[in-house]
Amino acid sequence: MDHVVDKRERILAAASNLIVKNGLQCSMVEIAQVAGVATGTVYLYFKSKEDLIRGVYSRLTEQALAALVVEHGPEVSHEARIRRYIDDYITFIWADQDRAILFEYLSNVPLIPAEDLRKLFAPVTAFTARLVTEARAAGILRDLPMSDMGGFIGGGIRNTLKWRRVDGSTLLPAERAAIAEMCWSAIAA
Known part of the structure; x- marks a missing residue:
């Protein structure tokens, strides 16, 4: 096997x-x-090649799930959960340049129908939606649609790190913290 x-x-x-x-x-x-x-x-x-492309999307979804989905107990504050998610997203995107490029490419040039794409990424989207919805209900996030907030977090991080790679930059701990703080500041209530 x-x-x-x-x-x-x-x-x-x-x-x-x-x-x-x-x-x-x-x-x-x-x-x-x-x-x-x-x-x-x-x-x-x-x-078929289309079936293979679906497999590539599915593989990327599994990697995102492993990196981003962390269940927390009730003792963990909603702010700590969101900050952890942001930090995990930065780690996920920065850890593997080729995966980051693939993620960006597949996000910007969907190679399968939108409905299929939504289904494949549903586990990640559902986790993000729950995390954001619960944090918003607790009053720590701005009152924006979940899809906008989730898209902002992921897209902002991916785009910021993409341009850091293009200019050959490393990601120092202080710079990483600054990116995470920018992301948090943009969505915090």
Whole structure:
């Protein structure tokens, strides 16, 4: 079973890598070559390129879930929960440049229908919505629509860090803290 998971993961990683480098201009043959599998093997796991792209989105969703979804007990304040989410988002985006580029590309140039995209990211969106809704109900966040607030947090962080990478900057702890504070200040009540 691990062998099956390994091949599928290699195919998804290869597709992700090639999308980062060339957009969607990569062929299934090229994906197979980068993954180190036969082209037919790609089709054993993914019936079409569209199916493979859905797999790339799904893989990205799983990574986001692992990085961002942290359940807190009632002893943790809503402010601490939101600040943790912001910090975790910064970590998620900064930790892997290729994943950040892929996330940005797939967010800006959706390669699947919007409804499918919403379904795939629903677990992350639901967690973010609950976090923001509860914090807003507790009176610590501005009274803005959840989708706007969630989009601002993610988009603001992704865009800020993207431009830091473009100019070759590192992310020092004080700069990271400043980005997190900017994000918090923009949404805090």
